[in-house]
Amino acid sequence: MGDRIKHLSWDGQGFCLYYKVLERGRFPWPKAELPADVIDASPAAGREREARRQLHHLA
Helix, strand or coil: CCCEEEEEEECCCCEEEEEEECCCCCCCCCCCCCCCCCCCCCHHHHHHHHHHHHHHHHC
16 A cells, blocks of 8 residues: 555553545655564563554554
8 A cells, every 4th residue: 555654652641643644645665674573672662562563453
């Protein structure tokens, strides 16, 4: 597809989900610099992994 994007963010009180659909064209998507299975143990990476899991379930 490439014409839709979801963004889940934490505002300090709860999650906020943004969903955008383009009427024309596609979102440019950057090439991955690291393999998808690289694990980062930092707290921010844990939150990002959890956000990705939640976004995956919404799709």
